[in-house]
Amino acid sequence: MNRLPSFGRYPPVHQQSGRRVSFHHEAALGTDDSSALPRGNGCSYGDCCLNESGTLLLGRPCNRLLAFDAKSGVLRCEAGTTLEEIIDFALPQGFFLPVTPGTRLVTVGGAIANDVHGKNHHAAGTFGCHVLRFKLWRSDRRPMLCTPQQKDGWFGATVAGLGLTGWVGWVDIQLLRVANPFMVVEEHPFGSLEEFFALSSASDRDFDYTVAWVDCLAPARSRGRGILWRANHAPPLAKGSSGIRWQAAIPWELPFPAVGARRIRAFNALYYHWKRLRPTTRLAHYKGFFYPLDHIAHWNRLYGPRGFLQLQCVLPHGHATFVIHELLERCATQGMGSFLAVLKVFGERASPGWLSFPRPGVTLALDVPHQGSQTIAALRAFYTLIHEAGGAIYPAKDALMTKEQFQAAYPRWAELAARRDPAISSSLWRRVSA
Amino acid sequence: MKRIVIVGATSAIAEATARILAQQDARFFLVARNKERLALVAADLALRSSHEPGTYIMDCSDWTMHQAMLDAALAHLGGLDGLILAYGDLPDQARCQSDMKALRQALETNLLSACTILQLAANHMASQGHGVLVGISSVAGDRGRQSNYVYGAAKAGLAAFLSGLRNQLQAKGVRVVTVKPGFVDSPMTKDLSKNALWAQPEQVGRAIAQAMAGRRGGVVYAPWFWRWIMLVVRAIPEPLFIRLRL
Numbered sequence A: 001m002n003r004l005p006s007f008g009r010y011p012p013v014h015q016q017s018g019r020r021v022s023f024h025h026e027a028a029l030g031t032d033d034s035s036a037l038p039r040g041n042g043c044s045y046g047d048c049c050l051n052e053s054g055t056l057l058l059g060r061p062c063n064r065l066l067a068f069d070a071k072s073g074v075l076r077c078e079a080g081t082t083l084e085e086i087i088d089f090a091l092p093q094g095f096f097l098p099v100t101p102g103t104r105l106v107t108v109g110g111a112i113a114n115d116v117h118g119k120n121h122h123a124a125g126t127f128g129c130h131v132l133r134f135k136l137w138r139s140d141r142r143p144m145l146c147t148p149q150q151k152d153g154w155f156g157a158t159v160a161g162l163g164l165t166g167w168v169g170w171v172d173i174q175l176l177r178v179a180n181p182f183m184v185v186e187e188h189p190f191g192s193l194e195e196f197f198a199l200s201s202a203s204d205r206d207f208d209y210t211v212a213w214v215d216c217l218a219p220a221r222s223r224g225r226g227i228l229w230r231a232n233h234a235p236p237l238a239k240g241s242s243g244i245r246w247q248a249a250i251p252w253e254l255p256f257p258a259v260g261a262r263r264i265r266a267f268n269a270l271y272y273h274w275k276r277l278r279p280t281t282r283l284a285h286y287k288g289f290f291y292p293l294d295h296i297a298h299w300n301r302l303y304g305p306r307g308f309l310q311l312q313c314v315l316p317h318g319h320a321t322f323v324i325h326e327l328l329e330r331c332a333t334q335g336m337g338s339f340l341a342v343l344k345v346f347g348e349r350a351s352p353g354w355l356s357f358p359r360p361g362v363t364l365a366l367d368v369p370h371q372g373s374q375t376i377a378a379l380r381a382f383y384t385l386i387h388e389a390g391g392a393i394y395p396a397k398d399a400l401m402t403k404e405q406f407q408a409a410y411p412r413w414a415e416l417a418a419r420r421d422p423a424i425s426s427s428l429w430r431r432v433s434a
Numbered sequence B: 001m002k003r004i005v006i007v008g009a010t011s012a013i014a015e016a017t018a019r020i021l022a023q024q025d026a027r028f029f030l031v032a033r034n035k036e037r038l039a040l041v042a043a044d045l046a047l048r049s050s051h052e053p054g055t056y057i058m059d060c061s062d063w064t065m066h067q068a069m070l071d072a073a074l075a076h077l078g079g080l081d082g083l084i085l086a087y088g089d090l091p092d093q094a095r096c097q098s099d100m101k102a103l104r105q106a107l108e109t110n111l112l113s114a115c116t117i118l119q120l121a122a123n124h125m126a127s128q129g130h131g132v133l134v135g136i137s138s139v140a141g142d143r144g145r146q147s148n149y150v151y152g153a154a155k156a157g158l159a160a161f162l163s164g165l166r167n168q169l170q171a172k173g174v175r176v177v178t179v180k181p182g183f184v185d186s187p188m189t190k191d192l193s194k195n196a197l198w199a200q201p202e203q204v205g206r207a208i209a210q211a212m213a214g215r216r217g218g219v220v221y222a223p224w225f226w227r228w229i230m231l232v233v234r235a236i237p238e239p240l241f242i243r244l245r246l
Helices: A085-091 A108-113 A152-160 A193-204 A261-277 A286-290 A299-303 A315-333 A371-390 A401-411 A413-419 A428-431 B013-021 B034-048 B063-077 B094-097 B102-127 B149-172 B201-213 B224-234
Strands: A016-020 A037-038 A055-058 A066-070 A073-080 A129-139 A144-146 A167-174 A183-189 A209-214 A227-234 A283-286 A306-315 A342-346 A361-369 B002-005 B027-032 B056-059 B082-085 B130-138 B174-181 B216-224
Touching: A037 A108, A055 A144, A055 A193, A066 B034, A073 A085, A073 A315, A085 A108, A108 A167, A108 B216, A129 A152, A152 A315, A152 A413, A167 A315, A183 A193, A183 A261, A183 A286, A193 A227, A193 A315, A193 A342, A209 B082, A261 B056, A306 A315, A315 A371, A342 B027, A342 B034, A361 A371, A361 B027, A401 B174, B002 B013, B002 B063, B013 B027, B013 B201, B027 B034, B027 B063, B034 B056, B056 B063, B063 B102, B063 B130, B082 B216, B094 B102, B094 B149, B102 B130, B102 B149, B130 B201, B149 B174, B149 B216, B174 B224, B201 B216, B216 B224
Parallel strands: A016 A055, A037 A055, B002 B027, B002 B082, B027 B056, B082 B130, B130 B174, B174 B216
Antiparallel strands: A066 A073, A073 A167, A129 A144, A129 A167, A183 A227, A183 A283, A209 A227, A209 A342, A306 A361, A342 A361
16 A cells, blocks of 8 residues: 555555545645646556655545436546446446456546557547546646547547546546447467468458467467457347356465466467367357456566566557567567467557557567566667667556657657646656656 | 435445445435535435435534434435444544644544434434444544544444444344444545555445344444454553553
8 A cells, every 4th residue: 555556566666655535526736745646546567657756646436427328328437437347337237348458447547548448449449539528627727628529639638648637537438338248259379470460450340359369488480379369249139158257366466476487488388279279259258358367356466576567569560570570589589478468450540649559550568577687678679679660669568668769659748748737747757758 | 225314425434335235226315514525426326326315415513403404314215224324533633632622523523413313313213113223433442542542532432322222222123233443544544654454445335234234233343353453452451551552
């Protein structure tokens, strides 16, 4: 509670206080904090949810549902509401999230601040594409109602604005009508990146959701092998089992990392071949399809006290194959293993957010156990490669991006800087702006 | 369908409790001092329970309003099956030692106002022959400590009052639940530093909802382990206890 680390537990924080905000209109920005940062559930991996030497405004208690139109599916809720709480409320009434990341523990405020995306990016765009309006509270002006239609820019600055433009009080979200909690999911193994790209573009037309896992520790001859999942919401009358009911938790931070390169290599090979031998089409519960990791609470603690780093980048189509090959090659040769190496082709739908991460191209996400300075050095080299290929790093998962890399990938950063609330700052912002 | 009055409805524990009861098809009459806060809590419960809660703005220190509030609740709900008394204020102990107005205000808020509301509700429930009364006391009331005895005394008084009501009303079919939370991470305790003993309001809410659904009244520690901690604290002999810095 006192230290309030980020999800990746890297970078460490030394001096940081937290202040609980129980009612959204009482955040009182700038009254007694030298620098404050609105924070939801602390699910960001790196330092965009940290505020070294400052205060975190803890917004989770502001999780009230304020209005719901069961005809149109528009929900108004406070920004501390988690996606899980929205699903629990809306799914029995036939609605689901229009866009969801791989965890339902994030808050709506966090989903807006990072403009999160999901397996349906090629069809639906980012979370910010489905936000109809919100109320923004600032230290230097009266509360504002922000909509994407307004020309004043506050909406575009706040979506993907890293929480810097003010305190989001409540939000109107357009939910998606679904018939039931189930997904029709197909699994397709692929042997190389080329196969992945072919499979992915063939799938994007007919499937709302596509995502692939890639074995980043595969031997050289099968580099780029993996499994692609493609899915749609199930039609009416489909009846599946009620999904995974068990819930485990890692109660303490382990004194040593439980996941090393050898274990991951063995696990990945087993997983790939097991799936290769039995490709399936099945009716899956939404929890198993969207949120497999949410079944193990605090899984980040498996990585031990030093934590782990996550890398997620997007690469423009022309360079994607080469750079991803190179990244996988380096992972394998340097033993920088990862259970979770995820590939996805982003679509063309533009986000209203000025600093939104998703853009046309291919995204790769990896998590890497923090094994000391060699891990940091290797990741910095990855960043350079991505930067030179014209790619972008996802701030929500970043702890290492340089100023030059950030400003090149997010050319509208200076406009965000001009809209930043003078009472708000974050560790990430101090690192990449100025 | 349960018809429940919550006095102090904007407290974190009250809200957590109400969300659980909402899933059990409860209907609410919500009483609080701050209109804007109450509107947010009421909107949320309206969506979660599919019944529009009644709301009532009242400063509990004004005891002459208590009967009018109960009458309004009865008119809105058409009856009364439960009342949860959830407000409280953690006073600054040091200030209470020098400022007698602050000391009296702490006792007024945490004890006196609570007693009149509980007594009026108890009288109604006794006459109708059923109902559940829930009062939120505190582990701080189990033994006076130098760091917090004004609050502790108020909560000890409240616990004794509830104990007496329970004794009196059990023959009338009315249950009385005394809740004794330990440290809870809520607005009331925002200035204290937190450690592993701290609980979330949701944990306390679950304990309250469970006790209300049970068949008997009684004393509920929340979380449960405080029962054993306080058993030890109460067992320390006075000559030793007075030397401790608690």
